[in-house]
Amino acid sequence: MGRKKKEIRLKEPVRIREKKIAGGNISLYLDIYQKGLRKKETLKLYLVPEINAATKLQNANTRKLAEQIKAQRILDIQREGLVDWDKVKKSRMTLTKWMDDFVKYNAELSESSMKTKRNTHARIDQYLLHIGKPEFLLKDVDKEFCKGFITFLKTCTYNDGKKQLSTTTCRMFVNYFGSSLAKAVRDGLIEQNPFLLLEAKEKPQKRVAEREFLTIEEIKKVMNTPCRYELVKKAFLFSCFTGLRYSDMKALNWSEIHKAADGKTEYIDHIQVKTRDRVTIPLSEETKKWMPKREEGIDNIFHNLTITSTTVEVVLKEWMEAAGITKHITYHCSRHTAATMLLTLGASIYVVSKILGHKSIKMTEIYAKIVDKKKLETVNLVNGMFDQIPVIQ
Incomplete structure (x- = not known):
């Protein structure tokens, strides 16, 4: 009696595997083996618990799609010898x-x-x-x-x-x-x-926002008005003179305050939190008035400002109302105040741009236009005031 020949089964180069994941779902992936190389390809296809006819149909369609991808990978191996894994990864990137x-x-x-x-x-x-x-x-x-x-x-x-x-x-x-x-x-x-x-x-259109700021007279008003949190008042006025954002003011350290070559002038040398760009800001005597006293062993200047930024805005609103300021002033308005004040006092737009840390001078030009508009409004205040005075020809 002849010996029965043993059936030879060729090993599939690509197989669909399953992996249980959270929620009772099953993730499908391809196990690809060829010429001693083994790779796994995640398909981002999932089987769900079959609780009704709809989920059974969904799983059937998912398995069908997995089989189609498997068939394509086998063709890739047969045609190219080896799968271009980078190409596969790119094509399947969700x-x-x-x-x-x-x-x-x-x-x-x-x-x-x-x-x-x-x-x-x-x-x-x-x-x-x-x-x-x-x-x-x-x-x-x-x-x-x-x-x-x-x-x-x-x-x-x-x-x-x-x-x-x-x-x-x-x-x-x-x-x-x-x-x-x-x-x-x-x-x-x-x-x-x-x-x-x-x-x-x-595309969503950029809205030209109204940049609220305090005038020099309004700054004097708030200076003379008590604030519920004195440190909020100091921090806000400090930013009015330096143009620092709230995030930068909170991160500012005493170790970032340096003396210039003359041995007298002090300046801030700081890496901005938002942009990671460096700014160098000279400190005026007026600016120094609003800095807290230095505490031994503590580098952070405004470390005692522990209330949330939301609370800061609430305190600012109360303070402005007490000073008779009807504008909607937020902490960021201190930065607008610094820019418009410097330009009003005659600083060049280039210098102001550097102090604020703008990447482009076009950003600073917005403040220059605001100042020009205010100058025009001021000049036009005389219109009609002298209509009754005869003009000598």
């Missing part, structure tokens, strides 16, 4: 995964910038859920997708649906999304940034 990477990129940015990055990521994820495509691929982001995202930002709400995003916030999210796509182009993941295909009118 937008959500790319935004994860983008948020981690350049993580030395200020906390506020990192927060905006994270919020942009959250809004994109929210939009993907809104359109029912949470696994949307990065390579499929096109002009229409960008237009849809912008429209979504204009209509979506927060704070339990009570508020809509402001135009400024929408612009920030769009700008960060555009920056993420620009980096994807540089990294070779996509060929072009689809935001560049949009016309200016299709």
Whole structure:
């Protein structure tokens, strides 16, 4: 009796594997083996608990898609000998995964910038859920997708649906999304940034904000008005004379105060929290009046200002009202005050630009226009005052 031949089974180069994850779902991935090399490719496909006919159909479609991808990978191996793993990775990169990477990129940015990055990521994820495509691929982001995202930002709400995003916030999210796509182009993941295909009118328009500031007379008023928290008063007036943002004022250390070559003049040498750019600001005698006394062993100048930034704004509002100031003054208005005051007193726009740490003098020109407008308004105050006086020919 002849011996039965043993059946020879060829090992599949690509297999679909399953991995249990949180929530009872199952993640599908490919286990690829060829010429001694073994790779795993995450498919971003998930099986859900089959609790009804709809979930069974969903899982069947998911498995079908996984089989199609598997078949394509086998063809890739047969045609090319080896899979181009970089190409596979690029083709399967989801937008959500790319935004994860983008948020981690350049993580030395200020906390506020990192927060905006994270919020942009959250809004994109929210939009993907809104359109029912949470696994949307990065390579499929096109002009229409960008237009849809912008429209979504204009209509979506927060704070339990009570508020809509402001135009400024929408612009920030769009700008960060555009920056993420620009980096994807540089990294070779996509060929072009689809935001560049949009016309200016299709993007959120920049609103020219009214920059509130205190005049010199108003500064004198608040100086002579008591404040519930004296340190808030000192910090605000200190920023009025230096142009430092609240974040920089909070981070300012005594070790950043230096003497100039003449041995008398003191100046601040500080790396800005927001931009990471260095600013050098001379300290006038008036500025020094509003600095707290130095405490032994403590480097941070305003370390005793322990109340929250929200509370600071509340205290400022009370203080301004007590001084008879009806303008809406926030802490950042101290920076506007510094710029307009210096320009009013005759400082050059270049010097003011350097003190404020502006990257472009165009940013400082906004304050110059404000000062020019105020000068014109002042000159026009005489109009009509002398109508009854005869003009001698």
